[in-house]
Amino acid sequence: MGYTSILVPIDGSEASKVALEEAVEIAKRNGASIIILHVFPNRADLIEVYKISNLKSAFREEGEKLLEEACRYAAQKGISAVIRLTEGKPCEEIVKTAEAQNCDLIVMGSHGHNxxxxxxxxxxxxxVLGNAPCPVMVVREKKK
Ligand SMILES: Nc1ncnc2c1ncn2[C@@H]1O[C@H](COP(=O)(O)OP(=O)(O)OP(=O)(O)O)[C@@H](O)[C@H]1O
Ligand SMILES: [Mg+2]
Structure with missing residues (x-):
């Protein structure tokens, strides 16, 4: 039996775009569904100290943009993806989502913005590799 539910965590980096492309291909071959996840940081500390009250909504807005763009890409390729935006530590949220949604594969980039x-x-x-409840596929950014 093939994969049924694939989790793709994205941070907007080139490697995570390549991961999404790969995940869409795997989903097509397996008839699987895709969940695209973005995690924005909890910076209550910054909000407290610098009184930047709109920081959270700015993170949220940027995250939504990323997710919608990724969702449009998947739709163009014939895959209707579900998008999720959560706040916290990326690794914890990725593992939690994979568990809660019974994902049987995580496809992510080898690197991100660093x-x-x-x-x-x-x-x-x-x-994620050390804590995932399912197999993890790590995709490298294409060499320029
Ligand atoms: N905030 C996030 N939300 C969702 N997925 C993420 C997030 N951050 C990273 N990822 C996923 O993890 C992959 C690797 O990114 P990672 O953050 O580990 O590398 P980096 O940014 O190059 O280095 P580091 O963050 O350790 O300095 C990304 O390609 C993406 O798939
Ligand atoms: Mg990073």
Missing amino acids: TLSKILLGSVTQR
Whole structure:
């Protein structure tokens, strides 16, 4: 039996775009559904100290834009994806969502926005690999 429910965590980075492309192809071949997740940080500390009360709505708005763009991409390819926006630590939210939604595959980027990093895998991917309830497919950004 193939995959039925694929989780794609996105942060707007090039690698997460490539992960989404791969996930859409896998979903098409397996007749699977896709959940696209974006996690925005809880920066109550910043809001408290600097009184930036609109920080949360700004994160939320940007997250929604990312998710809608990703959803449009999937729809163009014939896959209707469900989008989820949550607040917290990316790794915890990704693992929690995979558990709660009974996902049987997570497809994510090897790296994210930290383009200076020379390490093999970004910290979110490392943590998800160590805690995921299902297989994780790690996709690398295409070489330019
Ligand atoms: N906030 C987030 N919401 C959803 N998915 C995320 C988020 N952050 C990262 N990811 C997922 O994890 C992948 C790897 O990103 P990660 O954050 O681990 O690497 P990085 O940003 O290059 O390095 P680091 O964050 O450790 O400095 C991304 O391609 C994306 O699939
Ligand atoms: Mg990151």
